[in-house]
Every structure is written in structure tokens, then in C-alpha cells.
Amino acid sequence: MTAEDDFIQYLLEIGEFQEDKPVLFPTNDQWAMAVSKHKEDLSKHYRLCVADWPVVNKLIHKQQFYDWATKREYPVPRSWDTEERIPDDAFPVAAKPEYRRVSSDKPSTETLSQKFDEMRLEILEDRHEVQEFKDENENVLQYFIFQEYVRGLSNRMYTIGIYADENSEVLGMFTGRKLRGFPPDIGDCKLGQAENLPSSLKTMVKELCRDLGYTGIAEFEFKRDEVTGKFKLIEINPRSWSWVGITPSCGVSLPWIAYADLKGIGDISYTENTVSTGEVKWVRLLEDSINCLYKNERAGYPEWDMTFAEWCQSIRASKTVTAEFDIRDPAPGLYSVYKFMRSNGGQLKRKYLGET
Numbered sequence: 001m002t003a004e005d006d007f008i009q010y011l012l013e014i015g016e017f018q019e020d021k022p023v024l025f026p027t028n029d030q031w032a033m034a035v036s037k038h039k040e041d042l043s044k045h046y047r048l049c050v051a052d053w054p055v056v057n058k059l060i061h062k063q064q065f066y067d068w069a070t071k072r073e074y075p076v077p078r079s080w081d082t083e084e085r086i087p088d089d090a091f092p093v094a095a096k097p098e099y100r101r102v103s104s105d106k107p108s109t110e111t112l113s114q115k116f117d118e119m120r121l122e123i124l125e126d127r128h129e130v131q132e133f134k135d136e137n138e139n140v141l142q143y144f145i146f147q148e149y150v151r152g153l154s155n156r157m158y159t160i161g162i163y164a165d166e167n168s169e170v171l172g173m174f175t176g177r178k179l180r181g182f183p184p185d186i187g188d189c190k191l192g193q194a195e196n197l198p199s200s201l202k203t204m205v206k207e208l209c210r211d212l213g214y215t216g217i218a219e220f221e222f223k224r225d226e227v228t229g230k231f232k233l234i235e236i237n238p239r240s241w242s243w244v245g246i247t248p249s250c251g252v253s254l255p256w257i258a259y260a261d262l263k264g265i266g267d268i269s270y271t272e273n274t275v276s277t278g279e280v281k282w283v284r285l286l287e288d289s290i291n292c293l294y295k296n297e298r299a300g301y302p303e304w305d306m307t308f309a310e311w312c313q314s315i316r317a318s319k320t321v322t323a324e325f326d327i328r329d330p331a332p333g334l335y336s337v338y339k340f341m342r343s344n345g346g347q348l349k350r351k352y353l354g355e356t
Contacts, residue, residue, distance in 0.1 A: 002110050004103045007031075008038045015045025023047045023262050025217070025240060025255065032056055032239040033103040047262040049163075049216045051238055058212075059238045062098050063145050069233065072211060074204070076233045077148040083130050086146055094149040095122045095133050115140060121186045123149055150234070152226035153301075154181030154189075157234075158197060160220040161244060163258045164209045165268075172257040173202060173272045174247045179281075179314075182291045184301040190288040191315060192243050193281045194250045194273050201231060202272075208236070217244070217254055242323075246282035249319050250275050281317040285324055286340040288315070294344075 011024075024046040026032040036056040039048055050056065058064045062079070069076040080086050086093060097116040102109060119137075124130045124146075134141055150156075161174040177195040181187035205220050219241040222231045240255065247254045251274030261268050292311045296304035306314065325333035 002104060002107055004034045004037075004105050007034055007103075008042070011035075011042060012045065015042070018045055021045060021047050023049055023259050025049045025258070027240050029060055029099070029101045029237070029239065030103040033060060036238075037103070049258050049262060051215050051218075052213065055212050055214055056238045059236045060099050060102060062096070062235065065236070066145075066147075074208065074233055075231065077150055079145050079147040081145055083127070083134065083146065086127075086130070090148055091127075092123050092125045092149045093130070093146045095124055095130075095144050095146055096120065097143055098145055099143075112140070112143070116143070148232075150223040150225050150232045152223065153185050154178055154183075154187055156224050156226055157181070157189075158195070158201075158222040158224060158231070159192070159241070159243075160197065160201060160205045160222070161217070161241065161247065161254055162205060162209065162220070163217050163254045163261070164214050165261055166215055168209045168212070168214050170206045170209055171261060171268050171270055172247075172252050172254050173205070173270075174244075174250055174252050174254060175202065175273055176243075176246065176250075180288060180291070180304065182287065182295065183299055184296055184304050189243050189282075190284045190291060191281065192246065192283075193278050193317065194246065194275050195277045196273070198231075204233075214238075217258055219244075242284075243282045245323065246280060246321050249280045249321050275318075278317060280319045280321065281315060282321045283315045283323065285315075285322045286336055290340070290344045 024035065024042070026035045026049070032050055033056055035042060035048060036050045036053045039050065039053065042048060058068060063081055066076050066079045070078075078090060097119065100116045100120070101113045122133060124133055130146070137144070155178060157178040159174070159176045159178065161176075162170045163172045164170050175195060175197040176192050178189045178192050180189075180191040182190050201222065208214070208220070209218075216238070217240045219237040219239075221234045221237065223234050224231050244254060248256070252271045257268055257271065260266060289311055292304065292306045292314070293308060296302070324336040
């Protein structure tokens with residue numbers, strides 16, 4: 001976001017016309033940063049589902065968070081801000097931006113965010129590849145960190161989503177796993193499911209909330225190394241996340257728990273998933289279908305290529321929640337279909353009808 005002051009001023013202006021303080025939920029990093037930074041002023045008009053600024057700032061900037069977590073012996077990947085600090089036994093390593101999106105009034109912010117989206121993670125096998133990466137990205141190198149690479153594709157990613165109250169006590173907890181992302185190695189969730197996770201991870205997340213002084217909704221992302229089987233805490237997103245919509249169907253509606261607590265509605269008691277592993281799935285229906293029918297193979301992951309029947313079977317569950325479609329509000333779904341066909345109709349025709 002490149003107009004933080006205007007964004008906050010707009011929220012303040014419309015807030016003056018609210019008879020009862022509404023709950024404000026930031027849903028991406030830059031909005032969480034802006035709202036948190038101006039929390040005191042915005043609190044006059046809103047009930048804010050966001051942590052305090054020092055906490056949000058620490059979580060957005062990965063090196064700050066990794067340094068903090070390492071000192072407290074949380075299981076984060078080893079990371080280094082310069083090549084010289086990488087030990088010989090650490091390779092392969094991943095080069096990743098310290099942040100992807102931030103709130104600012106600087107026009108350059110948008111350009112950097114676009115570049116970081118394109119360079120989310122690059123795997124470097126040895127020091128020679130590290131040097132090549134440095135030479136090719138010298139103008140933005142100060143924004144990158146080198147990190148121990150946790151092996152596996154996006155289906156090795158696990159989510160623990162929480163809502164913590166003003167005392168940093170967790171009132172609601174969802175546990176799940178990303179089944180498919182795109183790109184397949186590092187991409188955002190396109191298909192996820194509720195999944196039971198070890199109690200040690202859940203206990204750790206509650207401890208992290210207390211240590212951080214965290215309040216609001218957050219997503220704790222773990223990756224399980226495909227060789228060692230160990231879980232590593234990759235990052236904490238200080239906001240709701242893309243597939244938070246699965247949580248009501250799992251008996252732990254985090255948005256409602258947050259709303260009820262912030263509005264003082266009733267007595268909120270601690271709640272976790274009430275469903276078993278795989279009983280509920282969430283899918284970004286249109287994107288996941290085109291990925292599995294066409295794009296995964298093209299991206300170099302033929303093992304994730306499948307027929308339409310195989311894809312239908314893969315998203316089947318006792319309850320499947322879709323990102324785009326809800327009978328109570330059909331307009332977003334219709335618009336999603338329109339955008340989907342404009343972007344992907346030609347590719348599907350070429351693959352299945354042989355048209356040029």
C-alpha cells in the first residue's frame with residue numbers, strides 16, 4: 001500500500017458516522033501494519049482485531065522475528081542476513097524477501113512488492129549459486145535473507161489459526177494442512193483441509209501468543225521437512241488468512257469468536273476443531289481446477305497433473321467449502337467465473353480440443 005495516510009484518514013472519516021463501534025478485521029499484511037500503527041486513533045471509532053504495532057512490525061519483518069524466536073529456542077529455520085554467516089553444513093539454503101508487502105506512503109513500495117512476489121523463495125544449492133543470486137539482485141539484496149531450506153512442496157505446510165484476546169489468551173484454535181498450493185513448491189493455498197496436529201505444536205502456539213503479547217487473529221505456518229519429519233515454524237501472519245473461511249465448518253469460527261469477544265457478546269470459552277482429519281476441505285475451486293488440469297504440469301510438476309474426475313475426487317469431503325461460491329451471495333461467484341474464462345478459456349481449449 002502506497003497511501004497509508006489517506007487510508008487511515010478514510011477510516012477515521014467513515015468511523016465518525018458509526019453509532020456503535022464496528023469490529024475492524026485487517027485481511028492482509030499492509031492493512032494490518034497500517035491499522036496497528038494507528039491503533040490508538042482508530043480505537044476511538046472501531047474495535048480492532050489486530051495486535052499492537054511492535055508485535056505486528058516484528059512478525060512482518062522476518063529477520064526480526066527469526067532472531068527473536070531463535071533466542072527463545074522456538075523451532076524456526078536457521079537464517080542469516082549475509083552469505084558469510086552461512087555455515088558449510090547448511091546447504092541448500094533459501095533466499096527469501098524479509099517481507100512481501102508493507103504499508104507506506106512511498107511510491108517505490110508497490111514496485112518492490114511486485115518484485116518480491118516474483119521472488120518469494122529461491123533455492124540455492126551451494127556458495128556459487130549464492131554468489132550468482134547476489135550478483136543478479138545486487139540492487140535489492142538488502143531486502144533478502146538466507147535461510148535453512150525446509151524440504152518439501154507446499155503440501156508439507158500446516159496451519160494453526162488462532163484468536164487471542166486482550167490478555168493474549170487463545171480462545172479459538174483451528175488446525176489444518178495445505179494440500180495444494182500454486183506454484184506447487186511455495187504457492188498460496190488452493191486446497192486445504194482440517195487436520196489434527198500434535199498437541200506439542202498447539203501448546204507452543206499458545207506460549208508464543210503469551211510471549212509476543214499477541215492479540216487478534218493470526219495464522220501460524222509450519223512446514224514439516226519431508227526427510228526428517230520435523231516441524232519448523234516458517235512465519236506468523238498477524239491477520240486472518242486466505243482460507244480462514246474453513247473455520248466455521250470445523251466448529252471453531254474464528255471470525256465469530258473474535259467478533260463476539262471484541263463486542264462483549266456472551267462468555268466465550270476456548271474452542272478447537274470439532275472435526276476429524278480430512279472431514280472438511282476448503283478449495284479455491286476455479287484456480288485449483290485449472291492448476292490440476294493444466295498449469296501444474298506446465299510449471300514442472302507433472303505429479304500434480306490429473307484428469308477432471310481425479311480432481312473432483314481430490315476435493316471431495318464430508319463438507320467442502322469453496323472460496324468463490326455461496327448461494328446466499330451469488331455475485332462474487334458469477335464474477336469469478338467471468339474472470340476465470342477470460343484468463344483460462346483459451347488454454348483449456350488448446351489442451352482438450354486441440355484448438356490453436
